[in-house]
Amino acid sequence: MKRSLLPSLICLAILALALLLFFLPLPHGWSAGWRGELTNRLHAPLMAVCVFTVAYLFTKYLAAIPSLLLAAPVAMVIAALIEWVQPWFGRTSSLADFLWGMAGILGGCLWQGAAQQNSKPVALTTYMLALFCALAPPTLWCVQVWLVQAEAQRLFPTLVQSSRPGMHLLWTIEPSQVRDRGKGPCLLLTRDANHPGSIHLDTLDRDWSDYEGLEISGTLQSDSAVEVGVRLDVNEDGARRIRAGGWMQAGTSSIQIVWPRNADRRLVHQLVVFLQASSKAAQLEIHRLRLIGARELPPKETSCRNSSTKKIPSAGLHYALIAQ
Known part of the structure; x- marks a missing residue:
């Protein structure tokens, strides 16, 4: 195997794993409640990963075209197809899921754009915005749920x-x-x-x-x-x-x-x-x-x-x- 193919294969494997997670059956009781909302918000980081890997592949094999011009619309199509196909695998689809995916796509695009910035402060700020778009939806929800669970423990019985x-x-x-x-x-x-x-x-x-x-x-x-x-x-x-x-x-x-x-x-x-x-x-x-x-x-x-x-x-x- 040529060494130059290894990064591409790794990207393809990461992309396949991210897509697989969208279709895995959820544990019992995870389709509703706070766990269901968490799975919805996890669309954001997963779609950010999809944008990053697709952009890398386009950059490597279609260098004449700016990667973001292709990666962003392709990722949006993938997000829409995911919501269409998920019910076939026992998962639910909703507009909210798609919008969380859009937040992740924005984060992935910002991450790719930050790498092209010449100014370090601008690049650092863009990286931080990218991480916020991709990770804030599930992270903030987990913090909120943790606070509620702590309150529930305090009020028990x-x-x-x-x-x-x-x-x-x-x-x-x-x-x-x-x-x-x-x-x-x-x-x-x-x-x-x-x-x-x-x-x-x-x-x-x-x-x-x-x-x-x-x-x-x-x-x-x-x-x-x-x-x-x-x-x-x-x-x-x-x-x-x-x-x-x-x-x-x-x-x-x-x-x-x-x-x-x-x-x-x-x-x-x-x-x-x-x-x-x-x-x-x-x-x-x-x-x-x-x-x-x-x-x-x-x-x-x-x-x-x-x-x-x-x-x-x-x-x-x-x-x-x-x-x-």
Whole structure:
């Protein structure tokens, strides 16, 4: 192999690896939530790599034409094709992904342009702008998520607090019903005859063995009591699930839902709170989700944990259990 071909082969390998990363199947649960947004923003550095490698190849083999005149439009076409093809590989496509890719292409072009600058200060500034365009989208998002996760660790065992709207990065609502009350987003679950409503909360793989249930505080708009379902996905693959539920009266109130006896809660990956689809429309605005220990449960609740009965309370603070 001639030594002159080695750099070109390395560039082709890097380009192929970058393109491959766009089509690899994502781990379970990575298509939504903060992880899904991270994968979207990673389009920026990957497209910057594509621009850099394509520009190098054009410079080497088409020296008569300025490399950026070819590399930039070729990279834009690649970014568009990626969004078109990704759904065939179980990935999602969106305009946001394409725009993050455009930021990376801009960064790659700036990097190539910096190498052609005669002034060192201008070249250094251009390099810094290039790095910002390519790396800032995922890096700033990771910092933001890290701060939110640190806040979640501090508030634990409170999982959701309406006075802490910044925690919304850990929420995923289906269908999307995040309402702004002027102080930030709040959780709003809406159901009808055809569509259930649910909130999916990233629980950061914490050990919940010391907690016996969940307290849900919120405002329910409905003509009658509504059953609120709860599901714990244990482990990241979601292979083991713990289900429970309780009934909430219309108006502002709280219910406490107890986990089934002997349920393994050592590594909880996700909490799902949901309203089943029903002909009776309902809307639940969640104010707080908080884990509760055995001492916070009344004696009668502890004694009926093995039962499969449903209780419809009258008002105030309610205790409910569905063992499944």
